[in-house]
Amino acid sequence: MTSTEQKTVDPTIRHNWREAGLRYYSYNYFLRQIYGHRVQKVSIDAGFTCPNVDGTVAIGGCTFCDNRSFSPSRRLPRQTILEQIDEGIRRLKLRYKCDHFTAYFQPATNTYGDIERLRQIYFEAISHPKVVALAIGTRADCVPDEVLDLLQEVAAQTYLSVEYGMQTMHDRSLDWMNRGHHHDAMVDAMQRSRGRGFEICAHIMLGLPGESTDDMLETAREVAKLGLDTIKVHNLYAVKNTPLGEQVERGAVTLMERDDYITTLVSFLELIPESMVVERISGDAPGSYFIGPSWCLDKPGVLKALEDEFESRDTWQGRLCQNS
Helix, strand or coil: HHHHHHHHCCCCCCCCCHHHHCCCEHHHHHHHHHHCCCCCCEEEEECCCCCCCEECCCCCCCCCCCCHCCCHHCCCCCCCHHHHHHHHHHHHCCCCCCCEEEEECCCCCCCCCCCCHHHHHHHHHCCCEEEEEEEEEEEECCCCHHHHHHHHHCCCCCCCCEEEEEECCCHHHHHHHCCCHHHHHHHHHHHHHHHHHHHEEEEEEEEECCCCHHHHHHHHHHHHHHHCCEEEEEEEEEECCCHHHHHHHHCCCCCCHHHHHHHHHHHHHHCCCCCCCEEECCCCCCCCCCEEEEHHCCCHHHHHHHHHHHHCCCCCCCCCCCCC
């Protein structure tokens, strides 16, 4: 795909995945309908921090977070943006037959910096000849209007997904994870992000301590109201050298078992719109960082269990969503 072609991709395009025999709107199906081929994400580390790490709103970062555990780019020696893309492509081609890539600013908060620095790194990333899209991970409290204006400018040049770490709608859970803001920040960010030409994605965690099934499904209903384009859902898992890891190891926090997670996930997906792409259904970390739960390391098994649960309940994404 040339740079001219990639500008023509319309982020509002949605396809009828149910006619394809699917039970939920999978990210792989969405990408193949949009591009006609596989597109892989290349993780990029631009060296940012977060406001709940540097003391702006809190210190210590999120309770569950060690950026190295979920971002390959943060486990590698720092390189330039284009060098990271080249290295990421080289590694991905060892596993996949793919020649088109999304540059993914993944670790930390990738809108939390000087506006000219942001402009420079975003446009450097999309200048790579094999990059057909850009994804930017951030927080709801780190998108002032000047940043949203820049993101809108980028979206006019390439397909752009802005990923917000929502996690939950419940303020008590956000306090537990040391997030440094409440859900009203997410609502405000969504209101100011809509209509700017970029895809809006939210990350959601199921199994947060103290949240009942009803609490998690309340978050699903809120997700349905927010006007999101895509969603990433995964179980709460623990990695080493984090407060959560310590809490799990001493028994203060219990992580969800697979059966509970799968039944809750299907109920969650029933409540979100059919038009919302599901980019992720579970999460894990490399073995050298990972504590548990062990079941989420078996991704094929998790996917099969999800498909079986959908089939046994004869249900599908959006079946109970009033916003579909």
